[in-house]
Amino acid sequence: MRCGDYKENYIKDEEIFQSRFVKFWLALFFIFLIVFPFIANAYMLYIANMIGFAVIGAIGLNLLTGFTGQISLGHAAFIGVGAYTSAILITKYGVSFWLSIPLAGLVSALAGLVIGIPSLRVKGLYLCIATLAAQFIFGFVFVHWESMTKGITGIHIPPPVIGSFQFVTEKDFYWITLFFAVLGVGYARNLVRSRMGRAFVAIRDRDLAAEIMGIDLFRYKLTAFAISSFYAGVSGALWVSFLKVVIPEHFNFMLCIQYLAMIIVGGLGSVIGSIFGAIFMTLVPEILNVLSDVVKSYTPGMGKLIIPFKQVVFGFLIVSFLIFEPRGLAEIWNRIKKFFTLWPFSY
Amino acid sequence: MKKAGLLILSLILCLGPFSIAMAQKSPTICAVHPFTGRFAFAGIEGSAAMQDVVDMANEAGGINGKKIQYYWADGEYKDDVGIAAFKRLQAQYNPQIMFGQSTGMTKALGPEIKDRYKVLYSAYTMTSEAANPKENPYLFIAAPTYAEQFGVLLKYIVKEKPGANIAFFYSDTEFGREPIAAGREMCKKMGLNLVAEEIAPVGGVDITTQVLDMKAKKVDYCIFQGYVSNPIVAVIKQSKDYGLNAKFMGTFWSTELQLLRELGPLADEYIGVSAYSFYYQEDLPMIKKIREWTKKKYPKVEYRSQSYMENYLTTILFVECFKRADKMSGGITGDNLVKALQSIKNFDLGGLMPPVTIKDNSIPVGRVYRGNSKTVRFDPISDWIRME
Numbered sequence: 001m002r003c004g005d006y007k008e009n010y011i012k013d014e015e016i017f018q019s020r021f022v023k024f025w026l027a028l029f030f031i032f033l034i035v036f037p038f039i040a041n042a043y044m045l046y047i048a049n050m051i052g053f054a055v056i057g058a059i060g061l062n063l064l065t066g067f068t069g070q071i072s073l074g075h076a077a078f079i080g081v082g083a084y085t086s087a088i089l090i091t092k093y094g095v096s097f098w099l100s101i102p103l104a105g106l107v108s109a110l111a112g113l114v115i116g117i118p119s120l121r122v123k124g125l126y127l128c129i130a131t132l133a134a135q136f137i138f139g140f141v142f143v144h145w146e147s148m149t150k151g152i153t154g155i156h157i158p159p160p161v162i163g164s165f166q167f168v169t170e171k172d173f174y175w176i177t178l179f180f181a182v183l184g185v186g187y188a189r190n191l192v193r194s195r196m197g198r199a200f201v202a203i204r205d206r207d208l209a210a211e212i213m214g215i216d217l218f219r220y221k222l223t224a225f226a227i228s229s230f231y232a233g234v235s236g237a238l239w240v241s242f243l244k245v246v247i248p249e250h251f252n253f254m255l256c257i258q259y260l261a262m263i264i265v266g267g268l269g270s271v272i273g274s275i276f277g278a279i280f281m282t283l284v285p286e287i288l289n290v291l292s293d294v295v296k297s298y299t300p301g302m303g304k305l306i307i308p309f310k311q312v313v314f315g316f317l318i319v320s321f322l323i324f325e326p327r328g329l330a331e332i333w334n335r336i337k338k339f340f341t342l343w344p345f346s347y
Numbered sequence: 348m349k350k351a352g353l354l355i356l357s358l359i360l361c362l363g364p365f366s367i368a369m370a371q372k373s374p375t376i377c378a379v380h381p382f383t384g385r386f387a388f389a390g391i392e393g394s395a396a397m398q399d400v401v402d403m404a405n406e407a408g409g410i411n412g413k414k415i416q417y418y419w420a421d422g423e424y425k426d427d428v429g430i431a432a433f434k435r436l437q438a439q440y441n442p443q444i445m446f447g448q449s450t451g452m453t454k455a456l457g458p459e460i461k462d463r464y465k466v467l468y469s470a471y472t473m474t475s476e477a478a479n480p481k482e483n484p485y486l487f488i489a490a491p492t493y494a495e496q497f498g499v500l501l502k503y504i505v506k507e508k509p510g511a512n513i514a515f516f517y518s519d520t521e522f523g524r525e526p527i528a529a530g531r532e533m534c535k536k537m538g539l540n541l542v543a544e545e546i547a548p549v550g551g552v553d554i555t556t557q558v559l560d561m562k563a564k565k566v567d568y569c570i571f572q573g574y575v576s577n578p579i580v581a582v583i584k585q586s587k588d589y590g591l592n593a594k595f596m597g598t599f600w601s602t603e604l605q606l607l608r609e610l611g612p613l614a615d616e617y618i619g620v621s622a623y624s625f626y627y628q629e630d631l632p633m634i635k636k637i638r639e640w641t642k643k644k645y646p647k648v649e650y651r652s653q654s655y656m657e658n659y660l661t662t663i664l665f666v667e668c669f670k671r672a673d674k675m676s677g678g679i680t681g682d683n684l685v686k687a688l689q690s691i692k693n694f695d696l697g698g699l700m701p702p703v704t705i706k707d708n709s710i711p712v713g714r715v716y717r718g719n720s721k722t723v724r725f726d727p728i729s730d731w732i733r734m735e
Contacts, residue, residue, distance in 0.1 A: 041438040042434050042437065042438050043431070043434040043435040043437070043438040043439075044438075046430070046431055046434045047431060050427065050431070143519065143524075151524070152520075152521040152524045152525065153476070154454060156457075156458060168462070168463065169463070170434070243430070243455045244455070244458050244459065245454050245455045245457070245458070247451055247454060247455075247521060248521070249426070249451050249520065249521055250426065250451075285428070286431060289420065289421065289428070289431075289432065289435075290435070292421070293420055304391060307382050307383060307421045308382075308383050308387075310421075311383060311423075
């Protein structure tokens with residue numbers, strides 16, 4: 001019976017899979033992810049896809065804001081850049097969907113590099129405002145560069161294909177989303193335990209001290225912006241290929257707030273927190289929708305009162321989590337894990 | 348062997364009618380209403396209208412004895428929530444008719460409705476994309492498109508003052524920009540001078556620059572698009588301060604009594620276009636019917652908005668399509684519903700609208716109304732104007 005968590009070296013301490021139990025539960029989770037599309041209906045698969053896109057986008061923002069401490073209000077714009085790049089490449093230049101995804105990430109990363117330049121001189125709320133500019137600049141470009149973006153009409157995107165197989169339904173697209181989400185999570189999990197990841201955390205904790213220790217602020221801050229935007233771009237490209245249309249109104253300011261809420265509720269500076277936050281912010285409103293529909297069907301004529309109430313409940317849930325666990329869902333998860341790691345001899 | 352054959356035959360005979368009965372499912376309408384969010388004013392009224400028409404039709408015997416099922420969900424006027432609600436309703440009820448909440452949702456679902464779901468679809472939108480039977484055969488709108496509403500207003504202007512100076516005043520949103528390109532073309536064709544295009548955000552009140560620009564360009568008629576209330580109120584109020592002598596006009600969503608209340612004594616300055624009659628035009632048979640129903644079912648309700656009228660009419664057309672499709676071979680399917688819709692000609696609506704003929708999956712007809720500050724109502728100042 002385990003009664004302690006003993007490690008002999010740093011390599012052991014930094015391992016992703018800390019015990020056989022972790023490997024076992026993760027394997028079980030992967031089996032569930034593979035079986036899920038065969039037991040779920042189109043609606044559940046739609047939500048699963050949306051969670052996948054949110055996970056990728058939230059991890060990107062968490063790398064920048066949670067790990068590197070650079071607050072960004074331009075995340076929706078970077079998602080938009082990726083979405084439009086992919087849509088334009090596919091429809092205008094005949095590039096394959098599979099190639100358009102990394103290219104969308106790269107173009108977004110480039111946009112992130114440019115928008116990240118002010119981070120070298122300003123930080124905190126000032127950086128917030130500087131990144132907010134991206135939201136307005138790119139928002140304007142999406143609407144007014146009509147020869148490329150088709151303005152308010154938007155661009156209809158054909159479904160991805162492999163040979164003669166078209167990824168049309170939610171179930172088909174689920175595999176694409178799962179692939180990119182697993183890739184994104186895996187890369188981020190490895191990145192944060194690398195030299196670069198530690199440099200990000202050092203910059204977040206005290207940038208002057210980090211610079212004195214030899215961390216190149218210029219390089220690492222811009223790298224954080226580029227990687228974060230790359231994730232955003234991939235998320236946006238997948239999202240619009242799934243929806244099969246891209247219009248400027250998808251990338252409004254509220255989307256930035258939604259992503260910030262995801263990483264705050266999930267847990268800043270935590271990869272698993274990004275996943276929890278994405279699931280929470282996507283799934284809970286849907287559960288409340290389903291519940292309010294059920295209550296509405298049993299209380300005819302009360303819809304006017306019941307339906308708006310779900311938003312009050314959602315707001316209350318977010319505030320409650322922040323009050324009772326300011327470090328987010330990831331911290332709750334850690335506590336549960338610690339309890340069971342040494343159970344029944346935890347002290 | 349012979350016994351096995353008999354067994355299979357009897358199974359087919361027993362289960363055959365059952366499977367046919369299963370295939371002939373109830374006529375079902377599902378809707379995603381913006382019941383919360385910034386378009387809730389339309390969603391609450393719209394959902395009530397759909398429920399009322401379905402209840403009326405079921406009370407009158409349904410579709411050849413089959414009761415119409417109606418289910419709805421809140422889409423919060425957010426595209427992702429709306430699409431999720433659409434998919435949820437599809438998975439739960441497999442309806443033959445769907446109703447959506449916005450232009451964005453309609454555009455996003457258009458290709459899937461055509462290739463996969465094959466359901467008759469309408470929405471709280473008047474975008475031209477939903478009135479294009481070649482591209483989107485299953486989509487229709489029970490109103491003129493925004494571009495057609497601009498056409499109605501411009502036709503009215505040409506009659507009143509040929510060669511007038513026009514300004515388009517719109518929000519930099521999909522809703523605001525939708526009819527602008529078509530409006531420019533129509534101005535050219537009708538010999539009107541489009542002298543200004545002003546842009547201001549929804550709800551904006553800091554519009555002095557735009558008012559002064561319109562004054563400098565001697566604008567005779569200013570047409571708003573993409574707003575429900577402000578900056579319309581702010582522009583009309585400030586135009587008095589700065590000496591801009593223009594007439595102000597707007598399309599469907601800003602032709603509502605709430606705007607007249609906000610304008611107060613300046614309500615007479617505003618002209619709107621709508622495809623439907625108003626709740627207070629009680630001499631019209633259909634309005635009379637709606638008023639009686641409302642009095643019976645909701646005694647506390649004193650007024651039904653234009654959003655109610657829009658959904659009321661849409662649902663009447665849905666019910667009519669069900670009736671016609673039910674008589675076709677194959678019964679109520681998406682394709683038969685489209686055929687049924689396109690067969691609607693000179694369909695009498697008791698004055699809610701002039702007799703309806705579906706043309707290119709829309710109803711290109713509207714009427715011009717002027718605000719009345721004393722009665723706080725819109726009075727018709729033109730006959731029904733049709734766009735070709």
